[in-house]
Amino acid sequence: MVSPPTVVADHDTRSLRDDVTIIEPRLPWLTDRRKEALVAYVFLAPWILGFLIFTVGAMIYSFRLSFFDTNLLNKSEYVGTANYRQLFDDPAFWKALRVTGTYTAIVVPVGTVLALGIALLLNQKLVLSGVWRTLYYLPAVVSGVSVAVVWNWVLNPSPDGLMNQLLAVFGIGSLRWFSSSDWALPGLILIAVWGTGANMLLYLAGLQSIPSDIKEAARVDGAGPVRAFFTVTLPLLTPTIFFNLIIGVISAFQVFTTIAVITGGGPNNATLTMVYLLYREAFRSFSFGYASAVAWVLFAIIMAFTLVLVRSADTWVHYEGGLRK
Amino acid sequence: MTPTTDQTTRPDRTNRPYASVQATTPSFRFDPVLTGRVRRTILHLTVVLGALIFAAPLAWMLATSFKTQGQLFTTPPTFLPWPITLDGYTRPFEALPFGRFYWNTTVITILNIVGLLFSASLAGFAFARMRFPGRNALFVVVLATMMLPEQVTIIPIYVGWTRLGSFLTDLLGMQISFFNTPIPLSLPAFFASNYAGAFAIFLVRQYMMTIPIDYDDAARLDGAGWFQIYWRIVMPQAGPALGVIAIYAFGWNWNDFLGPLIYLNETSSFTLARGLALLNSRFTTDFQGIMAQTVLSLIPVLIVFFLTQRSFIQGTVVSGVK
Numbered sequence: 001m002v003s004p005p006t007v008v009a010d011h012d013t014r015s016l017r018d019d020v021t022i023i024e025p026r027l028p029w030l031t032d033r034r035k036e037a038l039v040a041y042v043f044l045a046p047w048i049l050g051f052l053i054f055t056v057g058a059m060i061y062s063f064r065l066s067f068f069d070t071n072l073l074n075k076s077e078y079v080g081t082a083n084y085r086q087l088f089d090d091p092a093f094w095k096a097l098r099v100t101g102t103y104t105a106i107v108v109p110v111g112t113v114l115a116l117g118i119a120l121l122l123n124q125k126l127v128l129s130g131v132w133r134t135l136y137y138l139p140a141v142v143s144g145v146s147v148a149v150v151w152n153w154v155l156n157p158s159p160d161g162l163m164n165q166l167l168a169v170f171g172i173g174s175l176r177w178f179s180s181s182d183w184a185l186p187g188l189i190l191i192a193v194w195g196t197g198a199n200m201l202l203y204l205a206g207l208q209s210i211p212s213d214i215k216e217a218a219r220v221d222g223a224g225p226v227r228a229f230f231t232v233t234l235p236l237l238t239p240t241i242f243f244n245l246i247i248g249v250i251s252a253f254q255v256f257t258t259i260a261v262i263t264g265g266g267p268n269n270a271t272l273t274m275v276y277l278l279y280r281e282a283f284r285s286f287s288f289g290y291a292s293a294v295a296w297v298l299f300a301i302i303m304a305f306t307l308v309l310v311r312s313a314d315t316w317v318h319y320e321g322g323l324r325k
Numbered sequence: 326m327t328p329t330t331d332q333t334t335r336p337d338r339t340n341r342p343y344a345s346v347q348a349t350t351p352s353f354r355f356d357p358v359l360t361g362r363v364r365r366t367i368l369h370l371t372v373v374l375g376a377l378i379f380a381a382p383l384a385w386m387l388a389t390s391f392k393t394q395g396q397l398f399t400t401p402p403t404f405l406p407w408p409i410t411l412d413g414y415t416r417p418f419e420a421l422p423f424g425r426f427y428w429n430t431t432v433i434t435i436l437n438i439v440g441l442l443f444s445a446s447l448a449g450f451a452f453a454r455m456r457f458p459g460r461n462a463l464f465v466v467v468l469a470t471m472m473l474p475e476q477v478t479i480i481p482i483y484v485g486w487t488r489l490g491s492f493l494t495d496l497l498g499m500q501i502s503f504f505n506t507p508i509p510l511s512l513p514a515f516f517a518s519n520y521a522g523a524f525a526i527f528l529v530r531q532y533m534m535t536i537p538i539d540y541d542d543a544a545r546l547d548g549a550g551w552f553q554i555y556w557r558i559v560m561p562q563a564g565p566a567l568g569v570i571a572i573y574a575f576g577w578n579w580n581d582f583l584g585p586l587i588y589l590n591e592t593s594s595f596t597l598a599r600g601l602a603l604l605n606s607r608f609t610t611d612f613q614g615i616m617a618q619t620v621l622s623l624i625p626v627l628i629v630f631f632l633t634q635r636s637f638i639q640g641t642v643v644s645g646v647k
Contacts, residue, residue: 058477065481146601295476296477
């Protein structure tokens with residue numbers, strides 16, 4: 001039942017594989033092509049299983065949970081949309097939304113401008129350029145709890161804290177930082193902006209991929225450095241900026257570790273973010289249904305922002321070679 | 326920064342008779358050699374100042390870890406403490422089992438690296454070098470999971486581990502719990518799940534696409550099966566991509582906090598990140614101890630970073646440029 005090589009349907013460049021089947025296979029329906037697909041699915045099996053369990057299954061279950069009032073032990077009751085309705089009446093939710101929004105609205109633009117500025121500086125001819133690049137990038141390497149702990153010490157509320165002494169040099173009085181509800185959030189924003197090294201690196205790579213003859217052409221046409229930046233460099237960087245904005249918004253909405261380690265959402269909910277609210281409701285109050293509702297609202301917000309960014313890309317992201325769509 | 330010098334106003338260095346006409350404009354402003362030097366000096370000063378600001382918190386951490394009590398709060402701040410003391414490095418080990426935390430973190434990190442390399446290299450190989458129905462659609466699914474926020478799945482997965490534990494307890498008639506074990510923190514890696522898995526599959530696939538497909542065809546002519554092609558032909562050449570994944574997996578898991586926070590609640594099962602946070606909250610005034618322990622926990626991260634700086638940076642760039 002094996003088909004002779006001459007009638008193999010697709011003669012693409014890789015059809016050599018199909019042609020070499022000369023020995024009659026034991027299972028006639030198992031052509032090489034089918035066998036290849038079968039083996040491929042076996043290779044993909046761990047990921048497919050993981051995707052079905054840890055992503056699809058988990059999301060369906062999470063959605064179901066958000067309609068229940070449950071603590072996983074002795075209480076599990078279908079409550080319809082009560083969790084969502086309760087959420088919109090909860091001042092803590094609105095507070096978390098405001099805090100997360102403020103945080104994102106400052107961290108993303110400031111981080112973008114700063115990262116781009118540093119990348120422009122480091123893109124010049126510098127003595128010991130590798131050393132500087134490493135120093136600016138280092139904060140992005142040391143992440144998580146270490147960063148939180150170190151900054152908690154740098155922003156010590158006493159007048160002898162490192163940052164407060166620096167402020168004193170500029171004649172600014174010492175701040176209470178994480179002990180005050182006014183300065184706790186700015187402190188967190190400062191930490192996030194400090195860790196902008198990974199973005200800097202992406203911009204640096206973007207800058208270095210701009211062909212020098214384009215810049216040269218702009219210079220010959222009489223464009224000064226400022227003008228050349230805004231008319232040549234910046235448009236060519238927009239794909240990198242676009243990517244960074246999306247990643248930046250998503251990760252800013254998910255800020256958690258610094259808050260869990262330093263402030264615990266306080267003082268007076270001043271640093272209560274969406275993810276910390278989710279964590280507190282689920283793993284402190286054991287309201288798993290309510291926390292799942294928080295998760296879905298957070299998910300919807302992140303998706304909405306991502307969609308808006310993606311839709312807006314047509315108007316400002318410039319792909320060299322006119323690769324729009 | 327550079328003054329936009331017009332070609333025509335360039336200073337004339339020759340002794341021409343009408344040179345006095347130009348003397349009315351201060352010539353140093355337009356001397357290209359001098360402005361170049363001034364410009365370069367300003368540029369370097371800015372870069373160095375910025376680097377100092379960025380490095381200051383880490384330098385402050387290092388300095389604090391060697392300080393005596395009297396050097397903690399001084400005006401101006403002490404960046405080079407003398408005499409130095411190693412008390413900060415010994416005290417936390419007496420307060421909490423930090424040796425144990427190192428071991429736990431190492432186990433979880435290694436399991437994650439192995440799991441991710443296993444699952445992602447198999448999937449990446451299939452996506453890059455095999456033909457099967459639905460290949461493109463499935464790859465789009467991989468990319469889409471990179472965009473999903475982890476928070477939506479944290480609670481259901483936590484509930485899942487709880488339920489599985491009580492189910493097995495009933496079934497086997499003995500107490501089984503996945504909490505305080507590395508299992509919930511490392512098993513998902515063997516299934517390439519979440520962002521880490523999708524990122525790793527993407528990276529492997531991109532890299533394996535660059536290895537000529539002729540190798541596979543030649544191996545098949547010699548009678549090699551698909552697994553042999555994967556293991557003997559392609560994997561040995563995929564070293565750089567696998568290295569980048571290992572480095573990233575190391576960084577993520579060494580630093581992970583939310584996972585250990587949820588699944589580990591007995592001190593003996595803590596990871597470093599969890600132990601550090603505990604030290605920070607329980608011994609709030611032992612600044613030297615906290616900083617010293619932070620320094621110690623960062624040493625492996627920094628060693629790996631400096632040894633692999635090039636591939637680390639490449640990974641960041643590759644994943645960002647897409």
